[in-house]
Amino acid sequence: MLEQEQKLVEEAKQNPEQFAALYDRYFDQIYRYVYRRVNDKDTVEDLVSQTFYDAFSHLKSFEWRGFSFSAWLYKIAHNNVLKWYREQGKTRTVEIEEGMQIPDVREDVMRDVIRSEDKSEVQAVMAKLDYEDREIIRLKFFEELSNIEIAEVMGLSANHIGVKVFRALKKFKQLISQ
């Protein structure tokens, strides 16, 4: 899969129109990632469009350094979100349930009840975590990125990501047990 991603990137470098393939491949992930952090749909669309424009304009500067192209897109999106927060003067956390405005009609009622309870509980704990721990848990379990990719997105050392994940989970468990 990584080889296919690399092939798409190389083709996009040679032919800019091939960037559409990368766009189709990673648009949903980036959209959900931004949506989890920004509750405004227009803002999400602005940040997502800005993310892909930045990715396209800096595509030739992308180099394979042990992480995937998706991690590079996550990093751009992460920076754009932080930039937007700085511009807005806000440091508020993104509520998980704010990105779940559209109801899933395919779930049955019973499962919805259980998950709503979990969501509310996770939402409450996530709101109490620090920004870094919350971001690590989000990237690790929601976006399913590897430690190296998380380090790339957050600009941290890859060796410390494992420890930070452990500490974030430890804090999360302490908060949820309360």
Added chain:
Amino acid sequence: MARPTSKYFTPVIKKILEAKKAENIVVDQEFKNVLRAQMLSKISAAPVRKEVVREKHDVLPERTGFDFAEFFNKFRYPLAIVPSMFLLVIVAMSAMKLPVSIPSEVIVPTSTPVQNQNDAVEDSISGSISNESGGAQKLKTFSGSSVLPSNYRNGGKTTSPAVISNPQSSNLDFDFPENSSNQIQQTVPVQKAAPVTQPSAQQIEPSANPFNFVLQSLLEPQQEESFENNANNTEDVEDQSVNFQAVPVQPSVPAVSASQNSLQTQPEIQAVKISPEVADMNLEQNTQPSANDALKVQLNSDQPLDLQLDQNKTLLAEPLTTSTTQNLQMDATLLDTQDTVLRAPVESLVLEPQYTFYYSAYISDADKAAFEAEALAAVDSSNVTFLNVSSGTDRDVVEVSYTFTDGTTTTKLFKKLDGEWHLAKYVQRYFYDNGLQYQVAE
């Protein structure tokens, strides 16, 4: 997929994953398509916009005046040549105007030119004639060969001048009178001998080689062989004059005797005595020389010839051992018997070869002695004029350079193998150790 790191966090991670599954984020496909279309349109429009900007810049440059920067950038090298050449011309002109000071001892000629030397020699030879004629008019000579008429080739009384021929180089001594201190001793190139079947016919061509004695005219036998050194008559007898011109001789010219048989005889130094007055003589003749009036001397003798010129302007050339037909005599009556004829055998030139040895430090004296005893003993020293023995960086290898008498050179390598020196040749050179592999020559 993120995995739980331990069972301790399993319930926590389960809750997180359940929360992820519970979230229902629907991607707005309309926005996705619109954004995709916008990006593609911008991607496709980007090169066109660059080209438009480039065309606008190229076709319609916004120039308000002369662009000096671009001009100097474009013509910087041609423009740099102009001041460089200007400076060069200034330096050259200033150098030309510098005063030239040459020490006086430099401009004084240390030697006379060659042409002047030849003139001086000729003048010295013909000095007596000029003195007697009372004028400074020089004798006029003619070029080309003079052929001895056939009636002078044989017979006892001939006044044919001869050119001394010798298998080896011969010396001609000009014994001037006692009051004269001039003496010219030059080597005469030996003319090639005539075939055995024609021993009497030998044509001696005047050589352009300097310091050769060239007989350019002959005397007529009908007349008394008296020399009238009247300068006024030189114009009349110019074609019959006998001129001896002293010109340098190349010592490397192979010696050829007057006859083929004489090549096998012991070479001797032929001495010719020429008085100063006779050195540049004219023989007046009443008869005109023939068209084939080239210098031709017939000699059948196996013996060398004596050529004597006495003070009475008599040129005598005769073989040392007189035969019936080979007596070459210009004027027997005027033979100056008082002048001694010097004879000395001309030994073959044998040069001892000159050896130079440059041994390296690691060759012991014993090895040197062994090398010289074994390797150099085989050298034919008769043909070798110079021999250079040197040993370089290669151990137990000695390089010997031979220079032979003919000027050719060769180099041989001697390699010490098993305590003995052998003629060797190197077969391969390794660049990494700069070493040579030697192979004993067959």
